[in-house]
Amino acid sequence: MRYFRPGPAHHRLGLVCLGVGLQHGALPAVGPRVVDHHVAVVITAGRGWFRAGGGPVQTVTAPALLWLVPGVRHSYAPAPEGGWDEGFVDFTGPATAAYTELGYIEPERPVVPLRETAGARDMIARIARAARLGNPLLEVETSAAVHELLVALRRARADTGCDGDPVLDALARDAFLPLPVAAHAARHGMTLAELRAAVRRGAGCSPKDYLLAIRLGRAKELLAATDLPVAAVARRVGYADPAYFSRLFTRRVGLAPIRFREQQHATVPGGWSRRVPDPDHPPTIGPSGRTP
Known part of the structure; x- marks a missing residue:
């Protein structure tokens, strides 16, 4: 000791x-x-x-x-x-x-x-x-x-499987579908209260905040690594209304989507790629200083 x-x-x-x-x-x-x-x-x-x-x-x-x-x-x-x-x-x-x-x-x-x-x-x-x-x-x-x-x-923890929490994994897979939280609960055969309890136990937050973190993280990747219009980025992360997406992004991130893109383009060598990155394999900077 x-x-x-x-x-x-x-x-x-x-x-x-x-x-x-x-x-x-x-x-x-x-x-x-x-x-x-x-x-x-x-x-x-x-x-x-x-x-x-x-x-x-x-x-x-x-x-x-x-x-x-x-x-x-x-x-x-x-x-x-x-x-x-x-x-x-x-x-x-x-x-x-x-x-x-x-x-x-x-x-x-x-x-x-x-x-x-x-x-x-x-x-x-x-x-x-x-x-x-x-x-x-x-x-x-x-x-x-x-x-x-x-x-x-x-x-x-014994209540978490070897490959992670199945409820959180399922929510992450469906995070970009334009669905309310109640619909996510129904898709996974749970009541809204059961889903809230499971996500709070597994991630320490509400289902809404868990989904929002995944969506905004993916939106940042797309804004930083592609030249997709903001409206297209919004649709890809589950928001049909680009104006609502922009307001939400600005409130949570502290920068408007366009401003966030400008900031990342100014600091990331190589700038944008025209290839949309795989969610499971975010873009990296290659030896040439450009995103592959």
Whole structure:
């Protein structure tokens, strides 16, 4: 186990790592206790129990994640026969609020079944390696790894398949169809409330915002990499009314579509291509400085 003391400048990175540990076997019980920061405890083998607040005792079976959050009394322990293998990371910072809002940290679900732990183990091991004495990059390196750990844990949740969230994948495939959110729900055999809950759980936002982010991202690609008229760009991303599209784009992006195109044309070597890029393969800049 190693513990760190990041300074004020490091805290402004958004997340800082306070400690890391790798343990296994018949470990002693932890708590009851309260911490003033977040801890992700990744159980990679074995089983045991966990209790948060005044709630019931929950069985923990690997692979699983335990969320310890500030101000909530908790206790946990591996089963006395065989114990368990765990890795833990203590962290804090203002970015924890955003990660909680987006559903990456789940205070209301302190025991999270995982599909696998390889990605999380790699990040914990990376933090442990960075913790060598005299590492001048310790605080920044471990801060970056905590961000990646949260992504790895979100991806490894048992309610997310190996290829991603099926609801989000289906919405992404249909994002450019000129359909209201209720019609998307019906296409996928869901009520509007079910779709909202699924997208909030999977992406941390509403279905409308999820679809809008995909549409505007694609619109930016088309404006930056082609000379398609704005009306044609609007139609390609699901808006029949180019005036509405322009108002929406301007409000959300902060620039009118034409102004966004001018800005990108002035800064991207090679300028526009006449070939409409594949949504799954955005345009890149080739050796000649032009878009292929």
